[in-house]
Amino acid sequence: MVDKPTINFGLDGVYVDESSICKVDGQNGKLWYRGYAIEDLADMSNFEEVAYLLVYGKLPTRSEFEEFEKKLKERIQLPKEITDMIKIMAPSAHPMDVMRTATSMLSMYDKDPMNKERDNTIDKIITLLAKLPTIAAVTGRFRDKKKYIPPDPSLGLTANFLYMLTGKKPNDFEKKLIDLMFILHAEHSTNASTFSVLVTSSTLADIYSAITTGIGTLKGPLHGGADEAALKMMKAIGNPDNTEKYIEEALEGKQRIMGFGHRVYKVYDPRAKIVRKYLEESLTKEPSDEVETLLKIALRAEKLMVDKLGTSKGIWPNIDFFAGPLYRVLGIESELFTPIFVASRMSGWGAHIVEYWANNKLFRPLEYYTGQIGNTYIPIDKR
DSSP: OOOOOOOOGGGTTOOOOOOSSEEEETTTTEEEETTEEHHHHHHHOOHHHHHHHHHHSSOOOHHHHHHHHHHHHHTOSOOHHHHHHHHHHTTTSOHHHHHHHHHHHGGGGOSOTTOOOHHHHHHHHHHHHHHHHHHHHHHHHHHTTOOOOOOOTTSOHHHHHHHHHHSSOOOHHHHHHHHHHHHHTSOOSSOHHHHHHHHHHHTTOOHHHHHHHHHHHHTSTTTSOHHHHHHHHHHHHOSGGGHHHHHHHHHHTTOOOTTBOOSSOSSOOHHHHHHHHHHHHHHHHSOOHHHHHHHHHHHHHHHHHIIIIIHHHOOOBOHHHHHHHHHHHTTOOGGGHHHHHHHHHHHHHHHHHHHHHTTOOOOOOOOOOOSOOSOOOOOGGGO
16 A cells, blocks of 8 residues: 655645745745845836836846837737627626736737747737726726726836826825835735646747736635735724624634735735835825725734734735725725736736746646555446
8 A cells, every 4th residue: 555645735845846936935024026125116117117017027228118018008908809898897897807807808919829948938028018007997997987098108017007006197196005005915826827828838838828827816805815815804894993702703703814824924025015105105195084084993803813823823914904994095996906906916927837848747646546456347327
């Protein structure tokens, strides 16, 4: 008899590849993109520069950045057929279904979708980086039965997303906030959606198929969508004075408190600290009774959860906990939180595809069979 192998359910703790893209230090609460601390990138960089860094593996010179930005602006518009499709789907379909379908449709406009040469792949990534925020914005716009707003060539990629979604040109602080959220969601090592992107890429399918796979994976509530759920919880609490009672009862009922805990981080998620800082700053720059109430609830919930489960269980706030209130500063509805995740994570997904295709190997894991062997077949009329 063969000994039963060790099975790492959910691939927990299993290394599947080497990568120079992202380092997550879950024990010490640190995160680096290509060796740069996330705190420095969040405060001093912008999304276009971070996307360049992830995809190309280095920070751009000014001329490289300007050329990269120029390409993004040239490709931000969607083909009419895709805009028409979004207009049909958006009022009734889940926004992530719209994202998935529209992304898949983009392959029709690529004359050589199966070309996997590095430069050609990066060119496709730039196209997707430009168009996915537009898909998300147009989806939100048509979902509310509002007219399409074309992009403004004077605005950057993330500011244009906000403008196309709301119809209002963002001020400098609003530009910073939306840029921040794109940066913080741009990459996070081999999580579920990135792994699914790599599995599809390893078959040498086209990049549109791989990204569509990632979008489907990110739709799952155990991966994307936690920020939406956390905001829903805060709204259910309603009054900050109800926070402790709500959380205590939820814990007693073995309910999961969304926005807390992480498969990798066993301390405070560094991205959550950054979002919290900017969220607190927003109350002086963009005063809002709604956001002030949400933040009060969040801070009281945070204190209770950290006191109860932080040090003892390693359950701390993650980025999803404070993300919802910050999106509300910008007037973004919760249904669009995960599509924004998609638009920003495209940079990380793209970087991983480029890296993996340089030394591609088809993923083919094993499973340990526990079923029967040697059953006797019985014809259907004798069963």
